[in-house]
Amino acid sequence: MTTDTFRFTKSIKNLNAVLIIIPMVLLFIGIYGGLMQTMFRAGIIQSDPFVGGDYYKGLTFHGVLNAIVFTTFFAVALGNALVPYSLRKHLNSKIAWTSGILMLVGSVMAAIVILIGEATVLYTFYPPLKAHPLFYIGLTLLVVGSWVAFFNWVPMYLQWRKENEGKKTPMAVVGMFTTFIIWFIATLAVAVEILFMLLPWSLGLVDEVNVMLARTLFWFFGHPLVYFWLLPAYVMYYVFMPKLAGGKLYSDMAGRLVFMLFILFSIPVGTHHQYMDPAIGSQWKLLHGVFTFAVALPSLITAFTLAASLEYAGKKNGGKGLFGWMWKLPYFDKEKWFFAYLILGLIIFIFGGIGGIINASYQMNTVVHNTAWVPGHFHLTVAGPVLLAFLGGSLYLVGQFMHKKIRLKGWALISPYIYTIGLFIMSYGLKFGGLLGMPRRTNTGASYANPDSVLYQPDWIFYIDISVVGGVIMFIGIVVYLVSFFGTVFSKGESTEEGSFVTFPISEAYHDEPATWLRNFKPYIIIAVILIVLSYTPVIIDVLQATYGGSPPYSPNSPVPLR
Amino acid sequence: MENKDAEHEAEDFQPKGALAFFIVLMVFFTIVWFTLYFELLSRG
Numbered sequence: 266m267t268t269d270t271f272r273f274t275k276s277i278k279n280l281n282a283v284l285i286i287i288p289m290v291l292l293f294i295g296i297y298g299g300l301m302q303t304m305f306r307a308g309i310i311q312s313d314p315f316v317g318g319d320y321y322k323g324l325t326f327h328g329v330l331n332a333i334v335f336t337t338f339f340a341v342a343l344g345n346a347l348v349p350y351s352l353r354k355h356l357n358s359k360i361a362w363t364s365g366i367l368m369l370v371g372s373v374m375a376a377i378v379i380l381i382g383e384a385t386v387l388y389t390f391y392p393p394l395k396a397h398p399l400f401y402i403g404l405t406l407l408v409v410g411s412w413v414a415f416f417n418w419v420p421m422y423l424q425w426r427k428e429n430e431g432k433k434t435p436m437a438v439v440g441m442f443t444t445f446i447i448w449f450i451a452t453l454a455v456a457v458e459i460l461f462m463l464l465p466w467s468l469g470l471v472d473e474v475n476v477m478l479a480r481t482l483f484w485f486f487g488h489p490l491v492y493f494w495l496l497p498a499y500v501m502y503y504v505f506m507p508k509l510a511g512g513k514l515y516s517d518m519a520g521r522l523v524f525m526l527f528i529l530f531s532i533p534v535g536t537h538h539q540y541m542d543p544a545i546g547s548q549w550k551l552l553h554g555v556f557t558f559a560v561a562l563p564s565l566i567t568a569f570t571l572a573a574s575l576e577y578a579g580k581k582n583g584g585k586g587l588f589g590w591m592w593k594l595p596y597f598d599k600e601k602w603f604f605a606y607l608i609l610g611l612i613i614f615i616f617g618g619i620g621g622i623i624n625a626s627y628q629m630n631t632v633v634h635n636t637a638w639v640p641g642h643f644h645l646t647v648a649g650p651v652l653l654a655f656l657g658g659s660l661y662l663v664g665q666f667m668h669k670k671i672r673l674k675g676w677a678l679i680s681p682y683i684y685t686i687g688l689f690i691m692s693y694g695l696k697f698g699g700l701l702g703m704p705r706r707t708n709t710g711a712s713y714a715n716p717d718s719v720l721y722q723p724d725w726i727f728y729i730d731i732s733v734v735g736g737v738i739m740f741i742g743i744v745v746y747l748v749s750f751f752g753t754v755f756s757k758g759e760s761t762e763e764g765s766f767v768t769f770p771i772s773e774a775y776h777d778e779p780a781t782w783l784r785n786f787k788p789y790i791i792i793a794v795i796l797i798v799l800s801y802t803p804v805i806i807d808v809l810q811a812t813y814g815g816s817p818p819y820s821p822n823s824p825v826p827l828r
Numbered sequence: 829m830e831n832k833d834a835e836h837e838a839e840d841f842q843p844k845g846a847l848a849f850f851i852v853l854m855v856f857f858t859i860v861w862f863t864l865y866f867e868l869l870s871r872g
Contacts, residue, residue: 515843569850573843580841587845615853619860626861632868700867775841 270766271350276358278666278767280365281342285659285666286754287369288338289747291376295330296743298323303691303736307729308710318382320708321821326379328388332494332647334372337407339655340448340497341368341414344441346662347500348418350769351435352425357417364413371406374399385821387706389483390463392474395818395827398467401459408452415445433784436520437771440500443524444493446790447531450797451489458482466818473815477544477808484535485801492531492560494647498654499523502571502607507772509604510594512578517774519570521783523563528789530560533800540630544811549804550627556800557625564618571611577775602671602678603770606657609685610650616692617645635706637728638699641692649688653681660750665767668759672752676745684742691735698728 273281297315304310305320313323341364349356377399378384384396390404422438434442458479466474503520507513514520536545536553579590595601596608620642623629633639664671671677695703703709703725713722714729817826 515846565850568853569843569846572846572849576843576845576849577841579845587848590845615856619857622857623861623864626865629864629868632864632871 269771270768271353272766273346273349273666274355274358277345277349277356277361280358280361281345281666282663283369284338284342284345284365285663288335288372289659289750291330291372292335293743293747294376295327295335296740298327299331300736300740302327303733304710306707306709306714307733308714309733311711316380318385319822320710321385321387322379322382324706325385325387326376329379330376331652332388333404333490334376334407336494336647336651336655337411338368338372339659340444340493341365341411342662343497343500343658344414344418344445346666346767347437347504347769348421348441350767351437351771352421354421354425356421360413360417364410364417367406367410367413369410371403371408371410373403374406375403378403389487391483392463392466392476392479393816393819393826394821395467396463398464401464401467405456405459405464408456411445412449412452415449418442418445433517433780435771436514436517437500437504437769439521439524440496440503442786443528444496444500446528446786447489447496448493450793451486451493451532454482454485458486473817475808475812475815477542477812478805480539480542481536481545481804481808484538485532486535488535488538488557489531491646492527494651496524496527497658498607498610498651499567501654501658502567502611504772505770506571506604506607507574507578508770509601509607510575510578512574512581512772513775514772515570515573515577515774516776516778518776518778518780518783519566521780523566523570525783525786525789526563526566527560528786528793529796530556530562532793533796534560534625535801536804537625537627537630540627541634544808545804546807549800549807552800553804554625554627556796558622561618561622561625564614568615568618574772574775575608597678599674599678602674603657603661605678606653606681609681610653613645613649613653613685613688616689617642617649620645620696633699635704636699637695637703637705639705641695641699644688644692644695649685653684656681656746656750660746660753661769663750664753665769667754668765669753669756670759671749672756673749676752677749680742680746680749682742683745684739687735687738687740687742689735691732691739694728694730694732694735698725698732701725701728703728 301310301313301323302320305323312319316323316326345356345361375384378397379400384400386394386396386400390396390400418441422442426434462474462479465471503514534553534557536550537557539545540550575594576590579593582593584590584593594608595604598604624633624639624642660671660677663669699705701724703713703722707713709725709729712718712720713725715721817828819826
């Protein structure tokens with residue numbers, strides 16, 4: 266055993282493999298749903314040929330399985346891997362399995378009710394769309410399971426700090442704790458929404474629900490959810506990527522500062538998703554908009570720090586001049602296939618990042634609000650850097666925890682390139698169509714893209730069709746990935762002594778600053794709570810004062826209430 | 829020999845390329861942001 270390896274217990278290795286493989290199956294179902302979305306919108310299909318059901322059912326399982334289920338599982342699996350590995354301590358396997366089982370039961374429960382058509386509420390589950398109670402219970406179990414996983418890491422960390430006084434917490438642990446601190450605070454609001462509003466309403470215990478309050482609680486959770494997706498990718502960017510590129514992380518302090526800034530600014534930003542909603546004063550929306558600009562800061566620091574780290578690697582590999590280093594990185598090195606997933610995600614994020622800044626700019630939001638621009642944007646974030654990093658991470662983790670060599674490395678390497686080409690084409694169609702007014706969450710195939718409809722919009726057709734082309738290419742990219750992934754899973758494992766150890770490509774720092782002011786989470790959590798209270802108290806007061814009564818339940822199929 | 833030079837250069841590393849990249853990135857962001865801003869203005 267070297268200092269770069271750690272021996273996990275068999276139980277934890279099996280758990281982590283399960284936490285990667287089962288969600289990968291659900292991810293594929295969700296991605297299939299995404300492909301069908303583009304076909305619905307182009308009018309190629311009017312009913313799902315395999316799963317059955319309409320556009321909104323497909324949109325629901327595409328969003329829930331990909332954006333909530335897969336991401337949560339991967340984040341937990343990455344934490345279960347990196348926290349014990351970095352601290353050189355063993356997880357409590359009983360608690361870890363309890364967490365995994367809660368998440369699996371909850372996810373399967375939610376997936377089943379969606380697939381049988383009893384929870385067509387999209388991934389935001391906004392009321393007055395009502396789902397079967399098992400959908401809400403399933404999501405609750407998924408979230409509670411992820412909390413259990415997080416609280417399983419805390420005693421290990423406290424013990425490590427006691428034994429290593431004065432030492433810096435490993436960067437991977439800082440990143441994973443940041444991810445789950447944000448997740449825990451944010452999910453408290455959605456827990457209140459589900460347990461005290463949506464579930465009693467769905468069970469028929471109450472007749473009506475306050476739609477505005479539910480939306481506000483959702484977005485308290487919904488935007489930090491973006492960082493819950495993004496931060497595990499950031500962990501891999503800061504911790505793995507410099508080493509994979511053959512260099513070092515340019516500044517350790519910059520990485521730690523980035524994570525602490527995310528704790529501060531990730532949550533008091535949610536009403537920038539509600540700029541067009543009534544009931545909330547515009548001054549509070551503006552405040553959330555300002556905080557949203559603040560949360561762009563850590564991403565800009567990341568852009569510079571990672572570029573500097575890659576420049577160091579590129580120059581070490583012989584790159585010359587201002588930009589020569591860019592051509593000396595291992596983009597097509599089969600042995601460093603993981604690098605392609607990370608670097609392509611970063612390139613995509615350049616376009617996703619500016620889209621986010623535009624969306625958060627208060628008045629400019631009116632140009633893009635509820636248009637296809639919005640899914641065009643978030644596919645460049647959650648379905649870009651996040652998905653690619655998680656796919657690369659999943660393949661790496663499954664190889665480590667099942668002690669298998671990665672099979673079909675050429676396929677694993679080419680997959681993110683195919684996917685990225687498709688993603689750019691699809692997002693181009695959605696974004697530019699959106700600027701012409703093409704709506705999101707609308708089955709355009711039955712209306713605006715249907716020449717027989719009075720709503721027909723011929724100038725949108727090119728953008729709708731090009732989205733189909735992009736969607737098909739993205740799907741092919743994913744299939745290529747899955748061939749390598751399941752080829753690895755079902756291959757023969759290594760039985761050598763060396764094979765039973767797990768290793769990660771942990772980067773050294775070029776500048777390893779002491780940064781004592783970044784060593785403790787507590788002050789950042791306290792300031793974050795203060796910012797949340799200051800920014801959300803007036804919002805909640807506004808909502809409660811401006812709303813009365815509530816709404817009966819609806820389904821997407823009818824303009825009249827369900828009862 | 830070339831590798832040794834590269835290693836030596838890496839030891840005195842100044843991220844000038846990253847800085848240039850960052851400036852280009854900011855210019856790009858500004859152009860895209862203002863494109864949408866003028867689109868907003870054009871809609872009256």
